[in-house]
């Protein structure tokens with residue numbers, strides 16, 4: 272059950288639990304998205320922009336020094352080299368082309384780390400469409416460079432002031448904006464979350480990651496599949512893209528790395544697969560962090576892009592069924608992994624991505640095996656956090 | 668089956684039905700019953716008791732803020748049921764439970780509906796409950812426990828879906844007045860009236876109440892020209908701070924609307 276069924280479910284997860292005010296918008300998208308995205312003219316335009324504008328295909332790089340350190344072969348899928356610096360642009364290019372074919376003239380988005388906001392602002396500038404990005408007030412402070420980038424690109428960044436003032440609340444605000452603007456607006460959601468068809472649509476746009484990976488692995492190793500794929504999971508879009516073409520290939524272990532914040536049971540964590548229970552968040556039935564009374568609780572992670580109390584329904588299904596393994600990684604472990612990658616391979620990863628690297632030594636990968644880490648984004652946006660760490664370590 | 672108070676008033680033929688929505692446990696945890704009694708006394712026809720939720724997607728800032736406050740005050744599902752029992756000992760006004768689906772799921776659907784019936788709830792509004800989920804998992808239980816589900820329609824709801832909602836509704840049809848989250852905006856536009864008339868002309872078998880953006884006597888009476896009644900929420904919640912006590916404020920608010 273790794274693909275979505277007609278009603279939008281992955282097994283027991285998914286669906287579209289939306290108030291009537293959103294029904295028409297969601298239904299319009301649901302009834303048309305597959306026809307739109309598999310239309311040849313759409314595919315031509317999408318592939319052209321991915322290649323010429325975003326910089327695809329991204330390299331699959333053999334990380335020799337990292338491999339030597341861990342004793343198995345590690346390839347890095349370099350989504351960090353894409354235009355705007357993360358995988359997010361794969362989805363925003365796809366969705367803005369869908370929006371245009373739906374006749375929409377205004378774009379809204381939510382953002383956590385600001386990478387999805389930047390990727391949305393970018394394609395809006397490219398298409399000459401007005402763009403409003405909702406971002407938690409807390410995240411605006413910790414990802415200030417991305418706020419500036421969005422504004423430079425012409426987007427309006429609106430602070431989400433409710434709740435924990437992070438990604439969950441920015442998503443609530445974007446959904447409310449969509450309710451208030453049902454005719455002209457498309458909501459470019461930033462991960463494999465939200466009501467059906469968003470999780471499936473975003474996964475399809477991100478699936479280019481594993482599509483390329485197959486051919487590249489074949490070229491490098493003579494074998495189109497690795498033994499394991501490791502990706503960080505906020506909502507789960509980079510992981511969904513990296514897993515997509517291997518979902519039914521049981522030879523490939525799928526490893527979803529979650530943010531454990533200050534420790535799983537510290538009260539400051541975003542390790543949804545462990546702390547979460549079944550429920551509904553942002554219109555999707557999935558695993559989420561909540562009180563026994565069904566109030567959604569505030570997650571915590573040092574990385575704004577993993578600071579989400581749910582996971583996409585695809586991942587709830589993959590983890591629940593045992594197809595994927597979830598590994599929690601703390602702030603501190605992610606920070607160490609970021610510095611280690613910087614000094615071993617000369618690559619400064621996003622803090623979100625650093626979580627995936629921290630899982631390398633406990634993913635149970637045997638000597639001689641091959642693992643791919645999805646290097647979802649680059650670390651420029653996190654320099655303030657890295658500088659603070661260097662200050663503490665007296666390197667700066 | 669025992670008589671349902673909501674179906675009794677809906678069937679009474681009474682016009683200009685006034686329903687008031689407020690968030691349970693706000694402004695203070697124990698204000699719920701006092702506000703409900705004041706509403707009954709002042710002439711509201713029924714009450715929508717809002718179970719506060721951390722992520723109320725369909726609500727504007729007034730209800731978001733009151734919900735956050737009520738949760739911080741300590742509101743829970745069980746406490747709300749205890750407050751309903753208290754209200755029920757003191758008044759027969761119809762009570763509609765309004766809230767989001769996630770807390771209901773966590774409580775357990777059957778246990779929830781059973782508690783609703785046992786404490787004296789008459790109807791339910793769960794805006795994010797999909798129709799097919801209702802039909803499959805809730806409708807048989809709702810019938811068993813004598814509870815009336817009420818569904819929303821909006822200006823964007825297509826006609827075949829309105830017919831489907833008519834078929835599934837056992838209480839009233841909640842006409843959301845415009846494409847918006849809750850929170851009163853000023854006045855009722857010609858476009859909204861066009862929508863009210865369009866729905867009016869459908870000859871639906873269920874009573875219609877208009878809500879969202881109804882804020883005072885003027886907008887209430889305008890809405891009532893096109894429906895069986897109207898619902899006031901955000902404007903009422905804002906008014907709660909304008910009196911010596913929330914109950915006193917509630918009473919004088921309703922009096923200005925029904926006078």
Ligand SMILES: Cc1ncc(COP(=O)(O)O)c(C=O)c1O
Pocket residue numbers: 357358383384385386387461462463503504505506507508509510575576577621623624647648649
């Ligand atoms: C670089 C990077 N990786 C990962 C994520 C997490 O999102 P997802 O789980 O949807 O890939 C983000 C989100 O902002 C990000 O910026």
